[in-house]
Amino acid sequence: MTPATSKEPRNFHHGDLRAQLILAVRALVEAQGADGFSIAEAARAAGVSSGAPYKHFEDRRALLRAVASDGLERLRVAMLAAKDGLRPGSLDAIAAIGLAYIAFAKAQPGLFRLMFGLTDGHEKSAELAEAGQRAFAVVLEATADHVGQSAATSAVQETAYLLWTLVHGHAFLSIDAKRKDQAGRPDDEYYVRRASAAILGSHDRGL
Amino acid sequence: MTPATSKEPRNFHHGDLRAQLILAVRALVEAQGADGFSIAEAARAAGVSSGAPYKHFEDRRALLRAVASDGLERLRVAMLAAKDGLRPGSLDAIAAIGLAYIAFAKAQPGLFRLMFGLTDGHEKSAELAEAGQRAFAVVLEATADHVGQSAATSAVQETAYLLWTLVHGHAFLSIDAKRKDQAGRPDDEYYVRRASAAILGSHDRGL
DNA sequence: TACTTAAGTGAGCGCCACTTACTTTGTCAA
DNA sequence: TTGACAAAGTAAGTGGCGCTCACTTAAGTA
Structure with a gap:
Protein backbone atom coordinates (compact mmCIF):
# COMPACT_ATOMS: atom_id res chain seq x y z
CA MET A 1 0.00 0.00 0.00
CA THR A 2 2.04 2.85 1.34
CA PRO A 3 5.66 2.82 0.19
CA ALA A 4 7.63 1.37 3.06
CA THR A 5 10.05 4.23 3.08
CA SER A 6 7.64 7.15 3.45
CA LYS A 7 6.51 7.90 6.97
CA GLU A 8 2.97 8.93 6.14
CA PRO A 9 0.69 8.49 3.16
CA ARG A 10 1.58 11.67 1.37
CA ASN A 11 -0.92 13.47 -0.78
CA PHE A 12 0.45 14.15 -4.16
CA HIS A 13 -1.67 15.95 -6.66
CA HIS A 14 -4.48 17.21 -4.56
CA GLY A 15 -4.14 18.71 -1.13
CA ASP A 16 -5.77 16.02 0.88
CA LEU A 17 -8.64 14.66 -1.11
CA ARG A 18 -9.71 12.15 1.48
CA ALA A 19 -10.30 14.78 4.13
CA ARG A 44 -17.41 18.01 -7.97
CA ALA A 45 -17.33 19.98 -4.73
CA ALA A 46 -13.74 18.94 -4.22
CA GLY A 47 -12.87 19.82 -7.79
CA VAL A 48 -11.84 16.38 -8.98
CA SER A 49 -13.17 13.94 -11.52
CA SER A 50 -15.94 11.52 -10.61
CA GLY A 51 -13.58 8.58 -10.45
CA ALA A 52 -11.07 10.09 -8.06
CA PRO A 53 -12.90 9.25 -4.82
CA TYR A 54 -12.50 5.56 -5.56
CA LYS A 55 -8.78 5.90 -5.00
CA HIS A 56 -9.55 6.68 -1.37
CA PHE A 57 -12.77 4.79 -0.64
CA GLU A 58 -13.78 1.38 -1.81
CA ASP A 59 -17.35 2.39 -2.46
CA ARG A 60 -20.18 4.66 -1.38
CA ARG A 61 -20.70 2.85 1.90
CA ALA A 62 -17.05 3.07 2.83
CA LEU A 63 -17.20 6.81 2.37
CA LEU A 64 -20.29 7.07 4.53
CA ARG A 65 -18.63 4.97 7.19
CA ALA A 66 -15.65 7.28 7.20
CA VAL A 67 -17.93 10.27 7.61
CA ALA A 68 -19.70 8.55 10.49
CA SER A 69 -16.46 7.67 12.24
CA ASP A 70 -15.27 11.22 11.82
CA GLY A 71 -18.55 12.40 13.30
CA LEU A 72 -18.22 10.16 16.33
CA GLU A 73 -14.78 11.56 16.97
CA ARG A 74 -16.15 15.09 16.75
CA LEU A 75 -18.89 14.16 19.16
CA ARG A 76 -16.34 12.79 21.60
CA VAL A 77 -14.28 15.97 21.43
CA ILE A 94 -22.47 14.80 33.68
CA ALA A 95 -25.23 17.18 32.68
CA ALA A 96 -22.79 19.18 30.57
CA ILE A 97 -21.76 16.06 28.70
CA GLY A 98 -25.37 15.19 28.02
CA LEU A 99 -26.17 18.68 26.85
CA ALA A 100 -23.20 18.66 24.51
CA TYR A 101 -24.47 15.41 23.05
CA ILE A 102 -27.91 16.89 22.46
CA ALA A 103 -26.49 20.12 21.08
CA PHE A 104 -24.37 18.14 18.65
CA ALA A 105 -27.39 16.27 17.37
CA LYS A 106 -29.42 19.44 16.97
CA ALA A 107 -26.65 21.33 15.23
CA GLN A 108 -25.93 18.55 12.75
CA PRO A 109 -28.98 16.34 12.56
CA HIS A 122 -20.73 -2.92 10.44
CA GLU A 123 -18.61 -6.01 10.54
CA LYS A 124 -16.10 -4.60 8.15
CA SER A 125 -15.59 -1.44 10.07
CA ALA A 126 -13.62 -1.87 13.25
CA GLU A 127 -12.89 1.81 12.89
CA LEU A 128 -16.52 2.73 13.33
CA ALA A 129 -16.97 0.46 16.32
CA GLU A 130 -13.89 1.84 18.00
CA ALA A 131 -14.96 5.41 17.45
CA GLY A 132 -18.24 4.54 19.16
CA GLN A 133 -16.41 2.97 22.09
CA ARG A 134 -14.19 5.98 22.56
CA ALA A 135 -17.18 8.30 22.63
CA PHE A 136 -18.94 6.10 25.18
CA ALA A 137 -15.80 6.07 27.31
CA VAL A 138 -16.33 9.76 28.11
CA VAL A 139 -19.68 8.99 29.71
CA LEU A 140 -18.35 5.89 31.38
CA GLU A 141 -15.50 7.73 33.08
CA ALA A 142 -17.72 10.55 34.25
CA THR A 143 -20.11 8.01 35.73
CA ALA A 144 -17.29 6.17 37.46
CA ASP A 145 -16.08 9.43 38.95
CA HIS A 146 -19.55 10.28 40.14
CA VAL A 147 -20.26 7.05 41.96
CA GLY A 148 -16.70 6.61 43.10
CA TYR A 161 -25.31 2.90 29.59
CA LEU A 162 -28.61 4.05 31.07
CA LEU A 163 -27.42 7.64 30.96
CA TRP A 164 -26.30 7.23 27.38
CA THR A 165 -29.58 5.77 26.21
CA LEU A 166 -31.57 8.50 27.90
CA VAL A 167 -29.64 11.26 26.25
CA HIS A 168 -29.44 9.40 22.97
CA GLY A 169 -33.18 8.82 22.90
CA HIS A 170 -33.91 12.43 23.69
CA ALA A 171 -31.48 13.68 21.10
CA PHE A 172 -32.96 11.45 18.47
CA LEU A 173 -36.53 12.33 19.20
CA SER A 174 -35.62 16.00 19.38
CA ILE A 175 -34.42 16.13 15.81
CA ASP A 176 -37.38 14.17 14.67
CA ALA A 177 -40.18 16.33 13.39
CA LYS A 178 -42.76 13.81 14.46
CA ARG A 179 -42.85 15.29 17.90
CA LYS A 180 -41.86 18.86 17.26
CA ASP A 181 -43.67 21.54 19.22
CA GLN A 182 -45.50 18.95 21.20
CA ALA A 183 -46.38 19.21 24.82
CA GLY A 184 -44.53 16.82 27.08
CA ARG A 185 -41.07 17.40 25.78
CA PRO A 186 -39.18 19.36 28.35
CA ASP A 187 -36.39 21.82 27.93
CA ASP A 188 -33.03 20.16 27.29
CA GLU A 189 -31.28 21.32 30.42
CA TYR A 190 -34.17 20.43 32.69
CA TYR A 191 -34.52 17.09 30.96
CA VAL A 192 -30.90 16.12 31.30
CA ARG A 193 -30.72 17.08 34.95
CA ARG A 194 -33.88 15.32 35.97
CA ALA A 195 -33.08 12.20 33.99
CA SER A 196 -29.49 12.03 35.19
CA ALA A 197 -30.53 12.52 38.79
CA ALA A 198 -33.13 9.77 38.47
CA ILE A 199 -30.66 7.30 37.01
CA LEU A 200 -27.77 8.13 39.31
CA GLY A 201 -30.15 8.08 42.25
CA SER A 202 -31.29 4.61 41.39
CA HIS A 203 -27.65 3.58 41.21
CA ASP A 204 -26.92 4.97 44.65
CA ARG A 205 -29.92 3.18 46.06
CA GLY A 206 -28.23 -0.10 45.18
CA LEU A 207 -29.05 -0.43 41.47
CA MET B 1 -59.57 11.91 -7.80
CA THR B 2 -61.81 9.07 -6.79
CA PRO B 3 -65.00 8.97 -8.83
CA ALA B 4 -67.65 10.54 -6.66
CA THR B 5 -69.99 7.64 -7.14
CA SER B 6 -67.77 4.80 -5.98
CA LYS B 7 -67.61 4.26 -2.25
CA GLU B 8 -63.95 3.31 -2.04
CA PRO B 9 -60.98 3.73 -4.31
CA ARG B 10 -61.33 0.49 -6.19
CA ASN B 11 -58.32 -1.34 -7.45
CA PHE B 12 -58.73 -2.19 -11.03
CA HIS B 13 -56.05 -4.13 -12.75
CA HIS B 14 -53.91 -5.20 -9.89
CA GLY B 15 -55.12 -6.51 -6.56
CA ASP B 16 -54.02 -3.66 -4.34
CA LEU B 17 -50.75 -2.40 -5.65
CA ARG B 18 -50.32 0.28 -3.02
CA ALA B 19 -50.39 -2.20 -0.16
CA ARG B 44 -40.61 -6.10 -9.97
CA ALA B 45 -41.48 -7.89 -6.74
CA ALA B 46 -45.09 -6.82 -7.17
CA GLY B 47 -45.09 -7.93 -10.78
CA VAL B 48 -45.78 -4.58 -12.40
CA SER B 49 -43.85 -2.27 -14.68
CA SER B 50 -41.37 0.23 -13.33
CA GLY B 51 -43.70 3.16 -13.90
CA ALA B 52 -46.70 1.75 -12.09
CA PRO B 53 -45.70 2.80 -8.53
CA TYR B 54 -45.89 6.44 -9.56
CA LYS B 55 -49.64 6.13 -9.90
CA HIS B 56 -49.76 5.57 -6.13
CA PHE B 57 -46.80 7.51 -4.77
CA GLU B 58 -45.52 10.85 -5.87
CA ASP B 59 -41.88 9.82 -5.59
CA ARG B 60 -39.44 7.63 -3.75
CA ARG B 61 -39.68 9.62 -0.56
CA ALA B 62 -43.46 9.44 -0.49
CA LEU B 63 -43.22 5.67 -0.69
CA LEU B 64 -40.72 5.59 2.16
CA ARG B 65 -42.94 7.83 4.23
CA ALA B 66 -45.86 5.49 3.68
CA VAL B 67 -43.75 2.55 4.78
CA ALA B 68 -42.69 4.46 7.89
CA SER B 69 -46.27 5.41 8.78
CA ASP B 70 -47.34 1.84 8.31
CA GLY B 71 -44.49 0.77 10.59
CA LEU B 72 -45.51 3.19 13.32
CA GLU B 73 -49.02 1.80 13.22
CA ARG B 74 -47.65 -1.72 13.53
CA LEU B 75 -45.54 -0.63 16.46
CA ARG B 76 -48.58 0.87 18.15
CA VAL B 77 -50.56 -2.33 17.69
CA ILE B 94 -45.44 -0.37 31.42
CA ALA B 95 -42.55 -2.78 31.23
CA ALA B 96 -44.45 -4.92 28.75
CA ILE B 97 -44.97 -1.92 26.50
CA GLY B 98 -41.31 -1.08 26.64
CA LEU B 99 -40.30 -4.63 25.91
CA ALA B 100 -42.64 -4.77 22.93
CA TYR B 101 -41.03 -1.60 21.62
CA ILE B 102 -37.57 -3.10 21.93
CA ALA B 103 -38.66 -6.42 20.46
CA PHE B 104 -40.14 -4.61 17.49
CA ALA B 105 -36.88 -2.80 16.84
CA LYS B 106 -34.84 -5.97 17.13
CA ALA B 107 -37.16 -7.98 14.90
CA GLN B 108 -37.26 -5.38 12.16
CA PRO B 109 -34.22 -3.15 12.55
CA HIS B 122 -41.55 15.94 7.35
CA GLU B 123 -43.62 19.01 6.77
CA LYS B 124 -45.49 17.41 3.97
CA SER B 125 -46.49 14.39 5.93
CA ALA B 126 -49.13 15.00 8.52
CA GLU B 127 -49.80 11.30 8.22
CA LEU B 128 -46.39 10.42 9.55
CA ALA B 129 -46.63 12.86 12.43
CA GLU B 130 -50.04 11.58 13.43
CA ALA B 131 -48.89 7.98 13.35
CA GLY B 132 -46.11 8.97 15.73
CA GLN B 133 -48.54 10.71 18.05
CA ARG B 134 -50.84 7.71 18.17
CA ALA B 135 -47.96 5.43 19.07
CA PHE B 136 -46.83 7.77 21.82
CA ALA B 137 -50.37 7.90 23.15
CA VAL B 138 -50.07 4.30 24.28
CA VAL B 139 -47.18 5.17 26.57
CA LEU B 140 -48.85 8.36 27.69
CA GLU B 141 -52.02 6.62 28.80
CA ALA B 142 -50.16 3.88 30.62
CA THR B 143 -48.17 6.52 32.45
CA ALA B 144 -51.30 8.45 33.38
CA ASP B 145 -52.85 5.27 34.73
CA HIS B 146 -49.77 4.52 36.75
CA VAL B 147 -49.47 7.86 38.49
CA GLY B 148 -53.21 8.35 38.75
CA TYR B 161 -41.63 11.29 27.40
CA LEU B 162 -38.79 10.26 29.67
CA LEU B 163 -39.95 6.65 29.51
CA TRP B 164 -40.21 6.84 25.76
CA THR B 165 -36.72 8.25 25.28
CA LEU B 166 -35.19 5.65 27.55
CA VAL B 167 -36.72 2.77 25.68
CA HIS B 168 -36.13 4.40 22.33
CA GLY B 169 -32.49 5.01 23.11
CA HIS B 170 -31.97 1.47 24.27
CA ALA B 171 -33.76 0.05 21.25
CA PHE B 172 -31.68 2.13 18.91
CA LEU B 173 -28.37 1.31 20.51
CA SER B 174 -29.35 -2.35 20.69
CA ILE B 175 -29.69 -2.72 16.96
CA ASP B 176 -26.51 -0.80 16.43
CA ALA B 177 -23.52 -3.04 16.01
CA LYS B 178 -21.23 -0.42 17.47
CA ARG B 179 -21.97 -1.68 20.92
CA LYS B 180 -22.84 -5.30 20.30
CA ASP B 181 -21.55 -7.83 22.77
CA GLN B 182 -20.16 -5.13 24.94
CA ALA B 183 -20.17 -5.12 28.68
CA GLY B 184 -22.46 -2.63 30.30
CA ARG B 185 -25.53 -3.31 28.28
CA PRO B 186 -27.98 -5.14 30.44
CA ASP B 187 -30.61 -7.64 29.54
CA ASP B 188 -33.74 -6.04 28.03
CA GLU B 189 -36.16 -7.03 30.74
CA TYR B 190 -33.88 -5.98 33.56
CA TYR B 191 -33.11 -2.75 31.75
CA VAL B 192 -36.71 -1.78 31.18
CA ARG B 193 -37.73 -2.52 34.74
CA ARG B 194 -34.89 -0.68 36.35
CA ALA B 195 -35.18 2.32 34.06
CA SER B 196 -38.95 2.54 34.39
CA ALA B 197 -38.77 2.26 38.14
CA ALA B 198 -36.17 5.01 38.28
CA ILE B 199 -38.20 7.38 36.13
CA LEU B 200 -41.56 6.68 37.73
CA GLY B 201 -39.94 6.91 41.14
CA SER B 202 -38.60 10.34 40.36
CA HIS B 203 -42.07 11.34 39.29
CA ASP B 204 -43.60 10.17 42.54
CA ARG B 205 -40.99 12.05 44.50
CA GLY B 206 -42.43 15.23 43.02
CA LEU B 207 -40.72 15.38 39.64
C1' DT C 1 -73.03 2.35 -26.51
C1' DA C 2 -70.28 6.24 -25.79
C1' DC C 3 -67.77 8.78 -22.16
C1' DT C 4 -64.71 9.31 -18.32
C1' DT C 5 -61.11 8.31 -15.50
C1' DA C 6 -58.05 5.38 -12.59
C1' DA C 7 -54.41 1.95 -13.37
C1' DG C 8 -50.76 0.12 -15.83
C1' DT C 9 -47.28 -0.10 -19.98
C1' DG C 10 -43.01 0.78 -22.20
C1' DA C 11 -39.80 3.70 -24.13
C1' DG C 12 -36.76 7.29 -23.14
C1' DC C 13 -33.85 11.03 -20.50
C1' DG C 14 -30.39 12.27 -17.36
C1' DC C 15 -27.83 11.08 -13.38
C1' DC C 16 -25.20 8.08 -10.67
C1' DA C 17 -22.12 4.05 -8.89
C1' DC C 18 -18.53 1.80 -10.33
C1' DT C 19 -14.81 -0.07 -13.75
C1' DT C 20 -11.02 0.10 -16.83
C1' DA C 21 -7.22 1.82 -19.43
C1' DC C 22 -4.51 5.54 -19.47
C1' DT C 23 -1.64 9.71 -17.89
C1' DT C 24 0.68 12.47 -14.39
C1' DT C 25 3.56 13.11 -10.41
C1' DG C 26 6.27 12.45 -6.33
C1' DT C 27 9.83 9.20 -4.15
C1' DC C 28 13.60 6.32 -3.75
C1' DA C 29 17.45 3.28 -5.31
C1' DA C 30 21.13 2.71 -8.23
C1' DT D 1 20.78 12.23 -12.25
C1' DT D 2 18.02 9.21 -13.75
C1' DG D 3 14.84 5.70 -14.28
C1' DA D 4 11.65 2.47 -12.22
C1' DC D 5 7.61 2.39 -9.40
C1' DA D 6 3.55 3.23 -7.13
C1' DA D 7 0.10 6.55 -5.68
C1' DA D 8 -3.25 9.88 -7.47
C1' DG D 9 -6.04 11.55 -10.91
C1' DT D 10 -8.52 11.56 -15.73
C1' DA D 11 -11.80 10.23 -19.38
C1' DA D 12 -14.82 7.30 -21.29
C1' DG D 13 -17.99 3.68 -20.92
C1' DT D 14 -21.61 0.28 -18.76
C1' DG D 15 -25.65 -0.78 -16.48
C1' DG D 16 -29.19 0.50 -13.33
C1' DC D 17 -32.34 3.71 -11.32
C1' DG D 18 -35.64 7.80 -10.64
C1' DC D 19 -38.85 9.87 -13.01
C1' DT D 20 -41.73 11.52 -17.19
C1' DC D 21 -44.75 11.05 -20.99
C1' DA D 22 -47.68 9.37 -24.51
C1' DC D 23 -50.32 5.59 -24.83
C1' DT D 24 -53.43 1.48 -23.84
C1' DT D 25 -56.62 -1.12 -20.88
C1' DA D 26 -60.37 -1.72 -17.78
C1' DA D 27 -64.18 -0.34 -14.77
C1' DG D 28 -68.21 2.47 -13.64
C1' DT D 29 -71.80 5.99 -15.36
C1' DA D 30 -75.27 7.88 -18.16
Missing part, protein backbone atom coordinates in the same frame (compact mmCIF):
# COMPACT_ATOMS: atom_id res chain seq x y z
CA GLN A 20 -11.89 17.16 1.67
CA LEU A 21 -14.32 14.52 0.51
CA ILE A 22 -15.40 13.83 4.07
CA LEU A 23 -15.88 17.54 4.55
CA ALA A 24 -17.93 17.83 1.37
CA VAL A 25 -20.07 14.86 2.24
CA ARG A 26 -20.77 16.28 5.67
CA ALA A 27 -22.09 19.43 4.08
CA LEU A 28 -24.14 17.52 1.53
CA VAL A 29 -25.63 15.19 4.11
CA GLU A 30 -26.61 18.15 6.22
CA ALA A 31 -28.19 19.90 3.28
CA GLN A 32 -30.02 17.02 1.67
CA GLY A 33 -30.11 14.08 4.03
CA ALA A 34 -28.01 10.95 4.14
CA ASP A 35 -29.53 9.41 1.05
CA GLY A 36 -29.57 12.64 -0.90
CA PHE A 37 -25.89 12.88 -1.51
CA SER A 38 -23.87 11.43 -4.34
CA ILE A 39 -20.23 10.61 -4.75
CA ALA A 40 -20.25 12.50 -8.00
CA GLU A 41 -21.48 15.65 -6.29
CA ALA A 42 -18.87 15.35 -3.55
CA ALA A 43 -16.17 14.94 -6.16
CA ALA A 78 -17.40 18.07 21.98
CA MET A 79 -18.30 16.10 25.09
CA LEU A 80 -14.78 16.37 26.44
CA ALA A 81 -14.77 20.12 25.89
CA ALA A 82 -18.12 20.48 27.63
CA LYS A 83 -17.00 18.90 30.88
CA ASP A 84 -13.71 20.73 30.88
CA GLY A 85 -13.30 22.85 33.99
CA LEU A 86 -16.12 21.20 35.88
CA ARG A 87 -15.48 18.98 38.85
CA PRO A 88 -14.94 15.43 37.58
CA GLY A 89 -17.96 13.27 38.27
CA SER A 90 -20.10 16.16 39.48
CA LEU A 91 -23.71 16.28 38.35
CA ASP A 92 -22.79 19.48 36.55
CA ALA A 93 -20.15 17.66 34.56
CA GLY A 110 -28.05 14.91 9.18
CA LEU A 111 -24.65 13.79 10.38
CA PHE A 112 -26.05 12.53 13.65
CA ARG A 113 -28.62 10.39 11.91
CA LEU A 114 -25.96 9.09 9.59
CA MET A 115 -23.73 8.16 12.53
CA PHE A 116 -26.40 5.99 14.07
CA GLY A 117 -28.39 5.05 11.03
CA LEU A 118 -25.95 2.99 9.05
CA THR A 119 -27.35 -0.43 8.46
CA ASP A 120 -24.63 -1.98 6.44
CA GLY A 121 -21.13 -3.28 6.72
CA GLN A 149 -16.29 3.15 41.66
CA SER A 150 -14.10 1.72 38.95
CA ALA A 151 -15.23 2.04 35.36
CA ALA A 152 -14.53 -1.66 35.06
CA THR A 153 -17.35 -2.72 37.35
CA SER A 154 -20.48 -3.87 35.62
CA ALA A 155 -22.75 -1.76 37.83
CA VAL A 156 -21.00 1.39 36.70
CA GLN A 157 -21.12 0.31 33.08
CA GLU A 158 -24.80 -0.35 33.40
CA THR A 159 -25.52 3.04 34.88
CA ALA A 160 -23.40 4.76 32.25
CA GLN B 20 -48.30 -4.72 -2.02
CA LEU B 21 -45.64 -2.13 -2.72
CA ILE B 22 -45.42 -1.22 0.95
CA LEU B 23 -45.09 -4.90 1.74
CA ALA B 24 -42.36 -5.36 -0.83
CA VAL B 25 -40.46 -2.33 0.35
CA ARG B 26 -40.59 -3.55 3.93
CA ALA B 27 -38.98 -6.78 2.87
CA LEU B 28 -36.37 -5.02 0.78
CA VAL B 29 -35.49 -2.54 3.50
CA GLU B 30 -35.06 -5.37 5.96
CA ALA B 31 -32.87 -7.29 3.57
CA GLN B 32 -30.67 -4.49 2.29
CA GLY B 33 -31.11 -1.41 4.42
CA ALA B 34 -33.14 1.72 3.88
CA ASP B 35 -30.93 3.05 1.12
CA GLY B 36 -30.47 -0.28 -0.54
CA PHE B 37 -33.90 -0.58 -2.00
CA SER B 38 -35.18 0.70 -5.32
CA ILE B 39 -38.61 1.49 -6.64
CA ALA B 40 -37.82 -0.61 -9.66
CA GLU B 41 -37.06 -3.62 -7.51
CA ALA B 42 -40.24 -3.18 -5.50
CA ALA B 43 -42.23 -2.94 -8.72
CA ALA B 78 -47.68 -4.37 19.09
CA MET B 79 -47.51 -2.19 22.19
CA LEU B 80 -51.25 -2.42 22.71
CA ALA B 81 -51.16 -6.18 22.40
CA ALA B 82 -48.32 -6.42 24.89
CA LYS B 83 -50.15 -4.65 27.68
CA ASP B 84 -53.37 -6.51 27.04
CA GLY B 85 -54.51 -8.45 30.06
CA LEU B 86 -52.19 -6.65 32.45
CA ARG B 87 -53.50 -4.28 35.08
CA PRO B 88 -53.69 -0.80 33.49
CA GLY B 89 -50.90 1.40 34.74
CA SER B 90 -49.10 -1.39 36.59
CA LEU B 91 -45.35 -1.55 36.34
CA ASP B 92 -45.86 -4.86 34.56
CA ALA B 93 -47.94 -3.17 31.91
CA GLY B 110 -34.34 -1.94 8.97
CA LEU B 111 -37.90 -0.77 9.26
CA PHE B 112 -37.28 0.70 12.69
CA ARG B 113 -34.37 2.74 11.47
CA LEU B 114 -36.41 3.89 8.53
CA MET B 115 -39.25 4.99 10.79
CA PHE B 116 -36.98 7.26 12.78
CA GLY B 117 -34.33 8.03 10.24
CA LEU B 118 -36.22 9.96 7.61
CA THR B 119 -34.68 13.35 7.16
CA ASP B 120 -36.83 14.75 4.45
CA GLY B 121 -40.28 16.02 3.82
CA GLN B 149 -53.22 11.73 37.04
CA SER B 150 -54.71 12.96 33.80
CA ALA B 151 -52.77 12.43 30.60
CA ALA B 152 -53.37 16.09 29.92
CA THR B 153 -51.13 17.32 32.73
CA SER B 154 -47.68 18.38 31.70
CA ALA B 155 -46.01 16.44 34.52
CA VAL B 156 -47.46 13.20 33.20
CA GLN B 157 -46.51 14.05 29.65
CA GLU B 158 -43.00 14.76 30.78
CA THR B 159 -42.67 11.47 32.59
CA ALA B 160 -44.13 9.58 29.65
